[in-house]
Amino acid sequence: MAHMCLFMAPGSCSTAANIILEEVEEVFEVAVINIPAGENRRPEYLAINPNGTIPSLRLKDGSVLTDLISIAEWLGRNCRRGRYWPADPVLQDRARNIMRHVVGNVHGQGFSRIFVPEAYSYDPEEAAQTMSEGRRIAGKMLSEAALMLDPEGYALGAFSVADPILFYVEFWADMTDVPLPPRLLDHYRLMLGRDAVYRVLREEGYDPGKLGKAA
Ligand SMILES: N[C@@H](CCC(=O)N[C@@H](CS)C(=O)NCC(=O)O)C(=O)O
Missing domain, CATH: 3.40.30.10 (Glutaredoxin)
Structure with missing residues (x-):
């Protein structure tokens, strides 16, 4: 097969x-x-x-x-x-809420404006303004995301598929100097310590040793 x-x-x-x-x-x-x-x-x-x-x-x-x-x-x-999808329906609900918030709001409303400002206006002169608006929205949405997590460790306590979803916007924040709230910086650093994350970042052309430094 x-x-x-x-x-x-x-x-x-x-x-x-x-x-x-x-x-x-x-x-x-x-x-x-x-x-x-x-x-x-x-x-x-x-x-x-x-x-x-x-x-x-x-x-x-x-x-x-x-x-x-x-x-x-x-x-x-x-x-x-x-093993990486919670059995408890309440945790499943939280996992879906976190993932939807990341993909729909942090990425879809915030980072999309930073990466593809041309999708928001045909006028090239408005690109800088769109990108700056994207940074503001991404920061606000990341702060909201931080409130959705357990107080420490992985998003739902034990590692789940919600964590790599959260990770990609934390990684983007690091790459674009959008400040991460302390709770997400801790989560990001925890994820950077995982072997799978290290391997994927290397494969995709990044140096994991240089990431997660910003306070
Ligand atoms: N709703 C899609 C959105 C994924 C998405 O926005 N992917 C971006 C890359 S990060 C993309 O494919 N962009 C190219 C395009 O939309 O033309 C999903 O969750 O899979």
Whole structure:
């Protein structure tokens, strides 16, 4: 049977899916999609994921998951006997709320404005203003995220798939000098200490030793 295949771009939100696949110890293939070159809008990729977004995860049976949160939850539930997806419905609810807040608000409202200001205005002169608005929103949404976590350690106490989801926006904050609230800086550093995170960052072209320094 074929291995799973992750369609990804280094340093993008697919880093979270890459980390989860490593954490659950799945053997998987990687297909790099070059977003600046428009590969995500080519017919070959749209046939895999009609949204043209990454990540996508092709499962062993050939079916494809096209949404980061679905990918995280599916891997958490179905790999390593579900050890990284909580059994308690209240914790599942918290995990989904954290993941939705990260993807929809921290990323979708904040970092998207920083990384793709042109998606918000056709006027190039407005780009700087859009990016600065993105930094403000990302900071506010990160502060809200901090309140959703357990007081210390991983987001839900024990490690779960919600943690790599939180990690990718903490990583982006580090890369763009958006200050992290203390609770998230602690979480980010905890994640940087995990072997799977170290391996994925190296594979994606980053030096983990240089990360997590900002106070
Ligand atoms: N709702 C999607 C959004 C993922 C997303 O925004 N991915 C970005 C990269 S971080 C992307 O594919 N951007 C290219 C585009 O939207 O054209 C998900 O959660 O999987």
